[in-house]
Amino acid sequence: MIKAGIIGATGYAGGELVRILTGHKDVEIKWYGSRSYIDKKYAEVYQNMFQIVDDKCMDDNMEALADQVDVIFTATPQGLCASLVNEEILSKVKIVDLSADFRIKDVATYEEWYKIQHPTPQFIPEAVYGLCEINREAVKKARLVANPGCYPTCSTLSIYPLLKEGLIDPGTIIIDAKSGTSGAGRGAKVDNLYCEVNENIKAYGVANHRHTPEIEEQLSYAAGEPVLINFTPHLVPMNRGILITAYASLKKEVSYEEVKAAYDKYYANEKFVRVLEKDVCPQTKWVEGSNYVDVNFKIDPRTKRVIMMGAMDNLVKGAAGQAVQNMNLMFGLKESEGLELVPMFP
Ligand SMILES: NC(=O)C1=CN([C@@H]2O[C@H](COP(=O)(O)OP(=O)(O)OC[C@H]3O[C@@H](n4cnc5c(N)ncnc54)[C@H](OP(=O)(O)O)[C@@H]3O)[C@@H](O)[C@H]2O)C=CC1
Ligand SMILES: CC(=O)N[C@@H](CCC(=O)OP(=O)(O)O)C(=O)O
Numbered sequence: 001m002i003k004a005g006i007i008g009a010t011g012y013a014g015g016e017l018v019r020i021l022t023g024h025k026d027v028e029i030k031w032y033g034s035r036s037y038i039d040k041k042y043a044e045v046y047q048n049m050f051q052i053v054d055d056k057c058m059d060d061n062m063e064a065l066a067d068q069v070d071v072i073f074t075a076t077p078q079g080l081c082a083s084l085v086n087e088e089i090l091s092k093v094k095i096v097d098l099s100a101d102f103r104i105k106d107v108a109t110y111e112e113w114y115k116i117q118h119p120t121p122q123f124i125p126e127a128v129y130g131l132c133e134i135n136r137e138a139v140k141k142a143r144l145v146a147n148p149g150c151y152p153t154c155s156t157l158s159i160y161p162l163l164k165e166g167l168i169d170p171g172t173i174i175i176d177a178k179s180g181t182s183g184a185g186r187g188a189k190v191d192n193l194y195c196e197v198n199e200n201i202k203a204y205g206v207a208n209h210r211h212t213p214e215i216e217e218q219l220s221y222a223a224g225e226p227v228l229i230n231f232t233p234h235l236v237p238m239n240r241g242i243l244i245t246a247y248a249s250l251k252k253e254v255s256y257e258e259v260k261a262a263y264d265k266y267y268a269n270e271k272f273v274r275v276l277e278k279d280v281c282p283q284t285k286w287v288e289g290s291n292y293v294d295v296n297f298k299i300d301p302r303t304k305r306v307i308m309m310g311a312m313d314n315l316v317k318g319a320a321g322q323a324v325q326n327m328n329l330m331f332g333l334k335e336s337e338g339l340e341l342v343p344m345f346p
Pocket of ligand 1: 182
């Protein structure tokens with residue numbers, strides 16, 4: 001059995017990790033890390049875990065944890081993982097960091113967008129960006145995986161094939177994104193109160209959301225040249241789910257079949273990326289509670305643009321599910337182990 005520790009197990013992403021790993025046949029959770037609930041029973045923090053998890057919450061001592069487990073997940077605020085990690089820890093355990101600390105290769109860009117000084121930039125070069133479908137071979141060899149952000153996962157997977165195949169003009173990409181409120185975490189914030197969110201929809205982080213450089217970096221790798229995007233997220237009154245609608249100009253006239261072939265080239269053998277049938281638009285409800293990302297596209301012949309769409313569960317493929325997918329790859333397990341969760345509907 002692989003022994004796992006979760007720092008930040010009491011947050012929404014950490015809670016989802018507990019839910020998924022509890023059903024993983026090769027993993028045993030040894031450490032339920034928290035900051036505010038140390039010594040409290042985990043099942044009192046999350047009553048859905050009553051009679052399922054008996055353990056108490058522990059602190060965030062990564063040094064102690066590294067001696068007891070094989071893998072550490074950090075589902076904690078930005079900057080925390082980077083402040084705890086060191087060479088000795090990395091020589092003992094593998095780490096999957098769900099925060100953004102090691103996602104962006106250029107430390108100056110990270111510091112500019114996150115407004116924090118990176119405490120351990122020496123580990124950035126070796127960290128592998130854990131978008132499994134694209135970086136699978138590198139993830140298998142990694143000891144530190146930067147689990148991608150929720151919006152970046154959905155955006156990159158929706159756009160990647162068309163950029164890679166040179167079908168769209170990289171300078172014309174616009175991404176409109178929508179997220180349920182679990183994306184903002186469990187911490188109390190006025191913006192996420194029921195009365196602020198219910199019966200409401202609002203844009204936020206317009207032209208300055210921190211996921212912009214992360215998406216740009218990944219799309220730049222796909223395009224083979226620097227890509228700048230417009231990215232606008234919206235908060236919608238749902239618990240879970242991300243929907244992205246992206247627009248780009250086509251470089252030439254292409255048929256439905258040619259674009260479909262581009263998606264199939266990259267995703268036909270991917271279990272967790274489902275390219276939907278013609279004219280079917282992805283919906284968050286069709287992926288809820290699962291590790292799937294549903295993608296599709298439509299060509300607008302009048303404007304010569306392609307509209308790319310993607311839907312996924314922010315807590316699963318956008319966080320904990322992808323983290324487990326990465327762990328499976330790092331330990332040579334079946335990639336989908338623990339993740340064969342069927343979407344919930346309705
Ligand atoms: N929510 C989502 O959809 C996604 C989240 N992520 C990332 O996952 C990480 C966690 O997000 P999320 O679960 O939403 O956030 P939450 O606010 O729900 O949870 C944060 C967790 O971190 C713990 N924590 C906070 N501060 C400290 C600290 N100083 N030391 C130790 N533990 C601490 C909290 O403990 P306590 O409860 O005891 O206060 C809690 O367990 C973030 O980096 C986020 O960006 C990534 C993709 C999607
Ligand atoms: C709705 C909401 O607030 N979403 C969060 C993004 C989700 C998240 O936790 O960010 P990472 O994917 O980078 O870890 C936000 O906009 O900051």
